[in-house]
Amino acid sequence: MNIERHGTTGRYSDIVIHRETVYLVEIPQTLSADITTQTSEVLASIELSLKNSGSDKSRLLQVTLYLPDMADYDAMNAVWDAWVPPGTAPVRACIAASLANPGYRIEAVVVAARLAQ
Amino acid sequence: MNIERHGTTGRYSDIVIHRETVYLVEIPQTLSADITTQTSEVLASIELSLKNSGSDKSRLLQVTLYLPDMADYDAMNAVWDAWVPPGTAPVRACIAASLANPGYRIEAVVVAARLAQ
């Protein structure tokens, strides 16, 4: 069995790891918060999940960011740009789309690499 | 050549397998059907495609579900939750977005693991 999962419910897992590839989806914690706070929360969740996966934020491969309101783009980027370690940015797409909970101003789908076991 | 494809047309393949990773996109078959029927169809298609790939539904890694109408979320989840084998749920994002055919109420983009060859 070469699939490792963390935070598994009947619907989803928080983290799935297959060989050296880590898959995450992160949502904000504070539904009433603005984009700056929610982006900080999502990035902190990514960072913690990667730490728990034997990876870290310098090993991101592909990130898709969904923003229900593209007017949040610049404020999101200010948090993102300060968070990404220099020289390690992943490929990234930013898509305007509504999300499952109207309180989410951002959702992140992440693929990262962990260190070889 | 280490890429395996099934159902390849000039536009897309139904299944692409690279090393131990399986990529699928599934759409519903009955365009006039409600979300319960269409979700069942999409999940049955995923299950069959995974079987044809040397994988199965307990080996999902990452799933992105697109729903044109997020009002379908709860009914979709009822089918999903009953379908996922306990303890094996993938990371999952659910995004509101219109799709190529207005008759699609759901589309699924799937990454799974097959057993090592």
Add this chain to the structure above:
Amino acid sequence: MNIERHGTTGRYSDIVIHRETVYLVEIPQTLSADITTQTSEVLASIELSLKNSGSDKSRLLQVTLYLPDMADYDAMNAVWDAWVPPGTAPVRACIAASLANPGYRIEAVVVAARLAQ
């Protein structure tokens, strides 16, 4: 260190390669252009990026196309269908969604395979 990046800024990389998997995101260059021109630009960018990654357009695995206006679907497909080498089409999803720049009529998120090193 087994992650290779090209075109890395403080925000994103143009290309990220991990083991044999290549990740790309491509946007059009001419913001005032129609879907035919923008699709041609995006596909040419994919082709060049894959060449620079030790891959090529016959080794696409998974492509997600975002179109702000699904009325562009047929014209996009005409360019796509002529571009994909016969017998090598990836799995593909086409999603209606607005993008970061209102001048983009298409954005492509690509996963491909490079030849084993």
